[in-house]
Amino acid sequence: xxxxxxxxxxxxxxxxxxxxxxxxxxxxxxxxxxxxxxxxxxxxxxxxxxxxxxxxxxxxxxxxxxxxxxxxxxxxxxxxxxxxxxxxxxxxxxxxxxxxxxxxxxxxxxxxxxxxxxxxxxxxxxxxxxxxxxxxxxxxxxxxxxxxxxxxxxxxxxxxxxxxxxxxxxxxxxxxxxxxxxxxxxxxxxxxxxxxxxxxxxxxxxxxxxxxxxxxxxxxxxxxxxxxxxxxxxxxxxxxxxxxxxxxxxxxxxxxxxxxxxxxxxxxxxxxxxxxxxxxxxxxxxxxxxxxxxxxxxxxxxxxxxxxxxxxxxxxxxxxxxxxxxxxxxxxxxxxxxxxxxxxxxxxxxxxxxxxxxxxxxxxxxxxxxxxxxxxxxxxxxxxxxxxxxxxxxxxxxxxxxxxxxxxxxxxxxxxxxxxxxxxxxxxxxxxxxxxxxxxxxxxxxxxxxxxxxxxxxxxxxxxxxxxxxxxxxxxxxxxxxxxxxxxxxxxxxxxxxxxxxxxxxxxxxxxxxxxxxxxxxxxxxxxxxxxxxxxxxxxxxxxxxxxxxxxxxxxxxxxxxxxxxxxxxxxxxxxxxxxxxxxxxxxxxxxxxxxxxxxxxxxxxxxxxxxxxxxxxxxxxxxx
Numbered sequence: 001x002x003x004x005x006x007x008x009x010x011x012x013x014x015x016x017x018x019x020x021x022x023x024x025x026x027x028x029x030x031x032x033x034x035x036x037x038x039x040x041x042x043x044x045x046x047x048x049x050x051x052x053x054x055x056x057x058x059x060x061x062x063x064x065x066x067x068x069x070x071x072x073x074x075x076x077x078x079x080x081x082x083x084x085x086x087x088x089x090x091x092x093x094x095x096x097x098x099x100x101x102x103x104x105x106x107x108x109x110x111x112x113x114x115x116x117x118x119x120x121x122x123x124x125x126x127x128x129x130x131x132x133x134x135x136x137x138x139x140x141x142x143x144x145x146x147x148x149x150x151x152x153x154x155x156x157x158x159x160x161x162x163x164x165x166x167x168x169x170x171x172x173x174x175x176x177x178x179x180x181x182x183x184x185x186x187x188x189x190x191x192x193x194x195x196x197x198x199x200x201x202x203x204x205x206x207x208x209x210x211x212x213x214x215x216x217x218x219x220x221x222x223x224x225x226x227x228x229x230x231x232x233x234x235x236x237x238x239x240x241x242x243x244x245x246x247x248x249x250x251x252x253x254x255x256x257x258x259x260x261x262x263x264x265x266x267x268x269x270x271x272x273x274x275x276x277x278x279x280x281x282x283x284x285x286x287x288x289x290x291x292x293x294x295x296x297x298x299x300x301x302x303x304x305x306x307x308x309x310x311x312x313x314x315x316x317x318x319x320x321x322x323x324x325x326x327x328x329x330x331x332x333x334x335x336x337x338x339x340x341x342x343x344x345x346x347x348x349x350x351x352x353x354x355x356x357x358x359x360x361x362x363x364x365x366x367x368x369x370x371x372x373x374x375x376x377x378x379x380x381x382x383x384x385x386x387x388x389x390x391x392x393x394x395x396x397x398x399x400x401x402x403x404x405x406x407x408x409x410x411x412x413x414x415x416x417x418x419x420x421x422x423x424x425x426x427x428x429x430x431x432x433x434x435x436x437x438x439x440x441x442x443x444x445x446x447x448x449x450x451x452x453x454x455x456x457x458x459x460x461x462x463x464x465x466x467x468x469x470x471x472x473x474x475x476x477x478x479x480x481x482x483x484x485x486x487x488x489x490x491x492x493x494x495x496x497x498x499x500x501x502x503x504x505x506x507x508x509x510x511x512x513x514x515x516x517x518x519x520x521x522x523x524x525x526x527x528x529x530x531x532x533x534x535x536x537x538x539x540x541x542x543x544x545x546x547x548x549x550x551x552x553x554x555x556x557x558x559x560x561x562x563x564x565x566x567x568x569x570x571x572x573x574x575x576x577x578x579x580x581x582x583x584x585x586x587x588x589x590x591x592x593x594x595x596x597x598x599x600x601x602x603x604x605x606x607x608x609x610x611x612x613x614x615x616x617x618x619x620x621x622x623x624x625x
Contacts, residue, residue, distance in 0.1 A: 017052055024049070043228040043271070045395045051387035061281065061393045066339075066380040070284035072277050072393065073381040074339035075304035080377050081335075082138050082342040083367045084110035084308065085360065091116070093127035101131055106361070107368045110138035110171075110342055115151075117144040125154050135164055138342065139171040140308075145196045148175035152203035152212060159207070166206050172260045172308075174214035175200045178237065181417050182219060186474030190414055194244035201250060201258050211260035211306055213241055220422075221264020222313045223479045224430035227275040228396050232403030233413065233422060234261055234279065239286050239404075240413040252290045256302030263340075265309045265331045270392055272331065273383055276338035278397035280305045282404070308342040309335035316351050317485040318457050319492060320446025324348035329366050336367075336376045337383060343367055351483065353462040423477040430480050437484050438612035447485040448611055453527045457489075458496050487612055488528060494619060495530035502622055504531040505554035507545035508538045509569055510561035518560040518587035525605050526556065529615040542572045549582070555622050556583045558605075563590035570596050583618055 025033055037049040048055075056062055066074040085108045089096035100111050113128060120143065129139070143151055152173055159169055177193040180186060200212045217225075217234035225233070238259055245255035263279070265272050287303035288295055311328040325348050335343050345363040347355035355363075370376040383389040407416055416422045436442040443449045495502055504526040508515040515538060523533040534552055539545035542559075549557045557577065561569050570586055577584050578600065586596065589606040605614060 017054065020050065020052075041271070042226050043396060044399050047392070047395075051391055053387065055387050055391055056385075059390055059394050061277065061390050061397075062385070069300055069303065070281045070288075071304055072281040073384055075280065075306070075341075076339075077380065078377070079336070079339055079380045081340055082110035083108055083364065083371075084112055084138070084140070084342050084344045085364060086112035086114060086344060089113040089115050089128055090119075093119075093124045097128050097130055097132070100128075103360075103364070104132070104137065107364050108137070110140065112140040112142065112344070115141060115143045117147040120147050120151060120154070122154050122157065125151075125158050129158065134159060134162070134171075135168040139169075140174065141172070142174045145175045145177045145180065145200075148173050148196065148212065149199040149203040152200050152207070152210075155210075156204065156206050167208055169207060170209035172210065172214065173200060173204065173212040174216070174260065174262070175212055176214035176216050178240075178414065178417055179214065179216040179219060181474075181476055182423065182479050184473055185476035185478045187418060187476050190244070193414065194248055197241060197245055198248050198250055201245065201254065204258075205254075211258050213245075213255075213258045214260055214262055215241065216262045218262050218264040218310045219479060220426055221266060221310075223426050223481065224314050224433045224484070225264075225426055226429065227266070227268060227271045228399040228403060229425070229429060230264060231275055231279055231282075231396065231400040232407065234263060235282055235286060235400065235404045236407040236413040236416070238283060239408075242287070242290055243412070244414075246290060252287075252292075253296060253298035253302045256287045256290070256299060259306070261305060261307045263307055263309055264312050264314075265335045266312045267315050267327050267331060269330050269334050270389060271396065272334035273338045274389055274392035274396045276307060276309070276335065276340055277381075277383065277389075277393045278400060279307065280339075281393075282397055282401060307340040308344065309338075309340040310344040311335075311346045313346055313350065313483065315444060315484050316346065316348070317444060317447050317483070318352045318461065318489050319455055319485075320452045321348055321351070323446045324351075325362065325366070326445075328363070332366055332370060333376070336370050339381055352457070352460055418476065420477040423479055427477075427480050430482060433484060434482070434487065438487065439610050440607075442484065444485050444488075447488045448528055450524060451492075451527045451530075453523070453533060456496055458493055491612070491615055491619060492528070492530035494623065498623055502529075502531045502556070503552060503554045504533045504556040504558060505549040505552055506533070506535045506558050506560050507542070507549060507573065508536045508560045509540075509542060509545060510565040512538070514562035515560045519558075521607075522558045522560060522585070522587045522605060525609075525611060526558070526615070526618075528611060529619060531556065542569055543576065546573065546576055554582060556585060556618065558585045558587050560587045563588060563592070566590045566596070567592045570601060571599055574599055574601050583621060 028036055039047040041047055061072045064070060064073055067077045085103050087096050087099050096113060141151060159166060175196060177188050177196055197213050204210050204212045215234055215237045217230050220230045220233055241259060242255050246252050283305040284303040291299055311331040315327055316324045328345050332343055332345055345366050347359035347363045349355055349359045407413060410416055433442060437444060437448055440448055446452060506519040506522060508519050519535050523535055527533050559570055559573055566586060574584060583603060585603040585605055586601060587605055589604055593604060
């Protein structure tokens, strides 16, 4: 018997993009393809509903290999990254040392020490690093820029006395005067900024694998910056420091190799992967511009962007805090797949207390799981060749470059900071994002959508500040310090602190499917304010429902039915409740809404509502009686 052989190319001929699109348009049944399926990102560019191999044509992101200029596919030939934990060493060096030794036995391969400038001396560093082999792990320091050169000198002295090969020790010092300007508002002249950078680089020159100049765009991410916006400012920030250092006569390769980028990573999974890929490519191109008289091997090595990614605090919440683990896990996955050099996972409880040992353990294990169980460290740049991610990388690179050029036209990053333009732009962006959160255009699980109905949080909130910064607030505008969920949390804590628990009662009546759907929507909506919600199977009459609501001591009564039935049920309920103390709400936006409003019914909740403002108005009525 003859065997039939399958010929994939012959039996399954290629289908053109035009044919695919025609089929999609047919399935849309008249709906506009562009409006229905093309996604306009917050970054300022469109994303198509599907991509094909032909969409890779002309993309510059596909022509290099890992470890090769312009490093879009990574600066190394493996996907190994360092697992970092930050430790506050502001008060006691020995306690910080004990904690460091403990976590080093639990999978950490990079330590970050936050230090008090006033306590810096050789003995402090000796006590801090006692028993820690600086050749085996990365050791990073954050200290006031005014003390960074002294710290670098002490480290050279200490490592020398330990008889370490200076090439074997690696880490960062993270001197970043503009970070302080953005967070504290204290203005420094351009010359002062350059002097601190150059002084630290010179003091640490012997530490050839230490990067001592920091670009901390993570603070922009934590203030609500979008991917392309953070990337554009990070590039301008790095370029500003490159210019400052080379203008003083520092060799271009030495300036480049000393810059470390500390970037945030948010919850937009694929966008964040693309951001880091685009960042490496664009930074390599920027460093190449400093190649005069030649693009030497040393400068090309310096063009390798070194990135520490830190999971965002902006989208972390107080309520339903374990959901923070889901957020930080996907963020960590984005950073790992994108090939960063180091990752800091923010502990899930950081929004309401100094992280506990348990929270820090989970944060470590989130990375260990990706390495030991998911093997994310085994494959370099898995995004390569993906039609979607390659196009996303190119798009975010184009948008970030556009914004970078605009920054340069306005004088560069330093001028943008001292004129408050960076702060104003981030504040405007934050305002937009908070509005989107208020309207549920941006969803925060557990805060503005699907809250934990029964959770109380006031008692668990404790001080969270580390107190590592020095100096008083200055004359410059500072970055906003507001998380996405804070306004919802303030509202809910206000409800929680009320003299009595506020109760929202679902008066379900009529069409079974509609009353169930609207009751579920309303319970979810009102629980975002912390109200106790009482759902019901349904009532035969409006009068029966109101009686049950009053027996439950309801503060809010929500009528849940179908649009057609509201024309009868709503006026009947309003007639019985008019002048009463309860807030009366109709769930939905029925066609008869205008007629109901003429009767005096003013409260309607539906998907187009500003959830936050609506709940604030309810609280104002209920708590100010």
